[in-house]
Amino acid sequence: xxxxxxxxxxxxxxxxxxxxxxxxxxxxxxxxxxxxxxxxxxxxxxxxxxxxxxxxxxxxxxxxxxxxxxxxxxxxxxxxxxxxxxxxxxxxxxxxxxxxxxxxxxxxxxxxxxxxxxxxxxxxxxxxxxxxxxxxxxxxxxxxxxxxxxxxx
Amino acid sequence: xxxxxxxxxxxxxxxxxxxxxxxxxxxxxxxxxxxxxxxxxxxxxxxxxxxxxxxxxxxxxxxxxxxxxxxxxxxxxxxxxxxxxxxxxxxxxxxxxxxxxxxxxxxxxxxxxxxxxxxxxxxxxxxxxxxxxxxxxxxxxxxxxxxxxxxxxxxxxxxxxxxxxxxxxxxxxxxxxxxxxxxxxxxxxxxxxxxxxxxxxxxxxxxxxxxxxxxxxxxxxxxxxxxxxxxxxxxxxxxxxxxxxxxxxxxxxxxxxxxxxxxxxxxxxxxxxxxxxxxxxxxxxxxxxxxxxxxxxxxxxxxxxxxxxxxxxxxxxxxxxxxxxxxxxxxxxxxxxxxxxxxxxxxxxxxxxxxxxxxxxxxxxxxxxxxxxxxxxxxxxxxxxxxxxxxxxxxxxxxxxxxxxxxxxxxxxxxxxxxxxxxxxxxxxxxxxxxxxxxxxxxxxxxxxxxxxxxxxxxxxxxxxxxxxxxxxxxxxxxxxxxxxxxxxxxxxxxxxxxxxxxxxxxxxxxxxxxxxxxxxxxxxxxxxxxxxxxxxxxxxxxxxxxxxxxxxxxxxxxxxxxxxxxxxxxxxxxxxxxxxxxxxxxxxxxxxxxxxxxxxxxxxxxxxxxxxxxxxxxxxxxxxxxxxxxxxxxxxxxxxxxxxxxxxxxxxxxxxxx
Numbered sequence: 056x057x058x059x060x061x062x063x064x065x066x067x068x069x070x071x072x073x074x075x076x077x078x079x080x081x082x083x084x085x086x087x088x089x090x091x092x093x094x095x096x097x098x099x100x101x102x103x104x105x106x107x108x109x110x111x112x113x114x115x116x117x118x119x120x121x122x123x124x125x126x127x128x129x130x131x132x133x134x135x136x137x138x139x140x141x142x143x144x145x146x147x148x149x150x151x152x153x154x155x156x157x158x159x160x161x162x163x164x165x166x167x168x169x170x171x172x173x174x175x176x177x178x179x180x181x182x183x184x185x186x187x188x189x190x191x192x193x194x195x196x197x198x199x200x201x202x203x204x205x206x207x208x
Numbered sequence: 209x210x211x212x213x214x215x216x217x218x219x220x221x222x223x224x225x226x227x228x229x230x231x232x233x234x235x236x237x238x239x240x241x242x243x244x245x246x247x248x249x250x251x252x253x254x255x256x257x258x259x260x261x262x263x264x265x266x267x268x269x270x271x272x273x274x275x276x277x278x279x280x281x282x283x284x285x286x287x288x289x290x291x292x293x294x295x296x297x298x299x300x301x302x303x304x305x306x307x308x309x310x311x312x313x314x315x316x317x318x319x320x321x322x323x324x325x326x327x328x329x330x331x332x333x334x335x336x337x338x339x340x341x342x343x344x345x346x347x348x349x350x351x352x353x354x355x356x357x358x359x360x361x362x363x364x365x366x367x368x369x370x371x372x373x374x375x376x377x378x379x380x381x382x383x384x385x386x387x388x389x390x391x392x393x394x395x396x397x398x399x400x401x402x403x404x405x406x407x408x409x410x411x412x413x414x415x416x417x418x419x420x421x422x423x424x425x426x427x428x429x430x431x432x433x434x435x436x437x438x439x440x441x442x443x444x445x446x447x448x449x450x451x452x453x454x455x456x457x458x459x460x461x462x463x464x465x466x467x468x469x470x471x472x473x474x475x476x477x478x479x480x481x482x483x484x485x486x487x488x489x490x491x492x493x494x495x496x497x498x499x500x501x502x503x504x505x506x507x508x509x510x511x512x513x514x515x516x517x518x519x520x521x522x523x524x525x526x527x528x529x530x531x532x533x534x535x536x537x538x539x540x541x542x543x544x545x546x547x548x549x550x551x552x553x554x555x556x557x558x559x560x561x562x563x564x565x566x567x568x569x570x571x572x573x574x575x576x577x578x579x580x581x582x583x584x585x586x587x588x589x590x591x592x593x594x595x596x597x598x599x600x601x602x603x604x605x606x607x608x609x610x611x612x613x614x615x616x617x618x619x620x621x622x623x624x625x626x627x628x629x630x631x632x633x634x635x636x637x638x639x640x641x642x643x644x645x646x647x648x649x650x651x652x653x654x655x656x657x658x659x660x661x662x663x664x665x666x667x668x669x670x671x672x673x674x675x676x677x678x679x680x681x682x683x684x685x686x687x688x689x690x691x692x693x694x695x696x697x698x699x700x701x702x703x704x705x706x707x708x709x710x711x712x713x714x715x716x717x718x719x720x721x722x723x724x725x726x727x728x729x730x731x732x733x734x735x736x737x738x739x740x741x742x743x744x745x746x747x748x749x750x751x752x753x754x755x756x757x758x759x760x761x762x763x764x765x766x767x768x769x770x771x772x773x774x775x776x777x778x779x780x781x782x783x784x785x786x787x788x789x790x791x792x793x794x795x796x797x798x799x800x801x802x803x804x805x806x807x808x809x810x811x812x813x814x815x816x817x818x819x820x821x822x823x824x825x826x827x828x829x830x831x832x833x834x835x836x837x838x839x840x841x842x843x844x845x846x847x848x849x850x851x852x853x854x855x856x857x858x859x860x861x862x863x864x865x866x867x
Contacts, residue, residue: 095334113307116311125322125326142293
C-alpha cells in the first residue's frame with residue numbers, strides 16, 4: 056500500500072455523511088484531539104469540492120505541521136496537495152519542492168510536481184491567451200470604431 | 209525560442225525565484241517573447257474552433273513540451289511560479305488572505321523537519337480508520353468476516369478450475385489487505401497511546417509547577433494570617449486601653465476603692481471561681497493576648513492535591529515510643545506524647561516544636577485536641593486541660609534566634625536531627641485545670657462541648673462537666689457487665705478473653721461521647737453504648753475476640769479496632785455488623801474521615817481502607833524505605849483528618865502523609 060496518496064485521491068470527494076462522521080469524531084475529542092483524528096478530518100475536507108472546506112482542511116494540516124514534529128515531513132506533502140487543490144500553486148510548489156529535496160525518490164511528490172507544472176502552464180497560457188485575445192479584440196473593435204468614425208467624418 | 213540560451217542565462221534563477229516574486233527583467237523579456245510567439249500562433253488562424261485546428265494543437269503541444277522543462281518554465285513564469293488567478297486571489301480577496309494567514313507555516317518551521325521514520329503515514333492511518341468510521345466500511349467488514357466463516361464451515365475441495373483459483377487468490381489478497389490494515393491500526397493505537405503518555409507527562413509537569421505555586425501561596429497565606437491575628441490582638445488591646453482610660457476619666461474619685469475591690473475579687477476568685485470561667489469561649493471576656501485565632505480563616509488545601517501516600521513531612525518528635533498524638537486541622541497544631549513523659553506541641557505547617565507542656569508526673573496515655581483545647585490523660589491518674597491559644601509562638605521562627613534554618617531547611621529536615629528546642633516557658637500560660645478523681649492511669653478520654661468522659665484502669669468511666677470542672681457521674685463497667693448478665697444470662701457479661709495480650713491491654717481501650725451517647729470499648733472485646741442520662745448500658749456490641757483498642761463513630765457507623773486484628777464497622781442504628789476486615793497484626797490505633805479508615809496494625813506502614821473505592825492500600829515510611837534497606841519503626845498511633853494523615857512510631861518519629 057502506498058505511504059502517500061496520489062493527487063487523484065484528493066480529487067474524489069467523500070459523501071457528506073462520511074465527512075460528518077469524521078467531523079463528529081474530531082469534535083468529540085475536543086481540545087485534546089489526536090493527530091490522526093485531526094488528519095482524518097482535514098483529509099476529508101481537502102478531498103471535498105467546496106472551497107471553504109478545502110481551506111479549513113489546509114488550515115488543519117498546517118496546525119498538524121506546527122504541532123507534531125515527527126509528522127512534518129509527510130505533512131509537507133499533504134499541504135502541497137491541499138494548496139494544489141486550492142489553486143495556490145506557489146505554496147504548493149514551495150512545500151512539494153521542500154519535500155523533494157528531502158526525498159528525491161518520492162513518486163507521489165514527483166507526480167504532484169508535474170501536475171503543478173502542468174496546471175501553472177495551462178492556466179498561465181490561458182491567462183495569457185485571454186489577455187491577448189481581449190487585447191486583439193479590443194484592437195479590432197477600436198480599429199473598426201476608428202475607421203467608422205473616420206468614415207463618418 | 210532558444211531554450212539552451214535561457215538555461216545559460218539564468219543558472220541560478222530558481223534560487224532567485226525562491227526568495228521573492230520580484231519580476232526580473234530578463235524573465236520579463238523571456239515572457240514577452242513567449243507571449244508574442246504564442247499569441248501569433250493562436251491568433252493567426254481565426255477559425256471558429258481553435259481546438260480542432262491542427263495548427264493550434266501543434267502549437268500547444270510544442271509549447272507544452274517546452275514548458276515541461278522546469279528551467280525554462282520557471283524563467284517563463286517568474287512571478288512566484290504561480291498562475292495569475294492565484295496571484296489575484298492571494299492579494300485581493302480578504303477571505304483568501306485570512307485563510308492563508310491561518311494556514312501559513314513560518315519558514316523556521318519549514319527548516320526544522322526531522323528525519324524520523326514513522327511506521328505508518330497519516331494517510332495510511334486515514335485509510336485504515338476510515339472504513340471503520342463509516343457505515344459502508346462496517347458492512348464491508350461484516351461481509352468479509354462472513355465470507356471467511358463460510359470458508360471455514362464448508363472447506364470446498366479445490367476443483368482446480370481457473371474460476372475457483374481466481375476466487376481463492378482474490379480472497380487471499382483481500383485477507384492480506386485486511387491484515388495490513390490491522391497492522392496499521394495496531395500501530396495507530398500504540399502511537400496514540402504514546403501521544404497521550406507525552407501529554408500526561410506534560411500535564412504532570414504543569415501540575416507540579418502549579419502545586420509549587422499553591423504551596424507558596426499557602427505559605428504566604430499562613431504568615432499573613434498570623435500577622436492579621438497579631439494586629440487584631442493589638443487592636444483589641446488598644447480598644448481595651450481606650451475603654452479603660454475612659455472609665456478611669458469618668459470615675460477618678462473612686463479609683464482606689466475600685467482597685468481594692470477588684471484585687472479582693474481576684475484573690476477570692478482563684479479559689480472559688482468556677483473553672484469554666486477560665487475557659488475562654490467566643491462571647492466571654494477575651495483574654496488579653498490571642499496569639500492564635502480560634503479558627504483559621506483559610507482552609508489549607510495543598511495536601512488534597514498530592515498523590516495519595518505522599519510524605520509531607522517527617523520529624524523526630526520524641527526519643528521514645530509515641531503513646532498518643534492528635535492534631536486540630538491539616539497543617540495546624542499537633543500534640544504528641546511519648547514514653548519519655550513529655551508532651552510536645554507542634555506547628556505542622558513549619559514542622560517546628562512550639563513548646564513542651566509540663567505538669568503530668570507520668571507519661572500521657574491519651575489526648576485530644578479540639579479547636580484550641582487540649583485534654584491529656586496520664587498514667588498519673590489525672591486529666592489536664594490546656595488552652596493552646598495561650599502559647600507564645602511566632603510562626604516566622606524569629607523567637608528561636610535561628611533564622612538561618614528557615615522554611616526550606618526545615619522542610620527537608622532530617623528526621624534524625626535533634627529537634628530545635630523551643631524556648632522555655634513558651635507554654636507557661638496554657639494549663640487550664642486538672643481533673644483528679646480516678647484511682648489509676650487514664651487510658652482513654654474524649655470530650656465534646658462541655659462533656660468529657662474518661663476511662664481508667666480502675667475499671668470506671670467518669671463523666672466530667674467542663675463548665676463546673678468536676679466529675680458528675682461515675683460509670684462502673686464491671687457493675688454494668690454484671691447487671692447485664694443478671695438480666696439476660698450469657699449476654700453482655702464480662703468475658704475474659706483467652707489472649708495472652710490481654711494482660712497488657714488497657715481496660716478501657718477507647719471511648720467517644722456525643723451529647724448523652726457514649727461508646728466505649730473495653731479489654732473484654734465488648735463495645736458498650738451508654739446513655740449518660742440514665743447511666744445505663746443501652747446496648748452491647750459483641751463480636752471482637754480481643755481487647756478493643758480504638759473506636760470512632762459518626763452519624764451512621766461505629767468503627768472499632770481490636771487486638772484480635774480485626775476492624776469492625778457496625779451499624780449504629782441496628783447494632784449489627786455492617787462490614788469487617790482484618791490485618792496481620794493487632795490493631796493499636798484507628799481513625800476514619802469521610803473517605804478512609806486508617807489503622808496502625810503493628811506494621812511500619814499505615815493501613816488505609818478507602819471506603820469509596822473499597823480498596824486497601826498501605827501508606828507510610830515502610831514502602832519507600834524498604835528499597836533503601838532501612839526498616840522504619842512500627843507505627844503505633846495514627847490520626848487522619850480530611851486526607852491529612854499523621855502517624856507516630858515506636859522510635860519517636862512522626863510522619864505526615866497525604867492519603
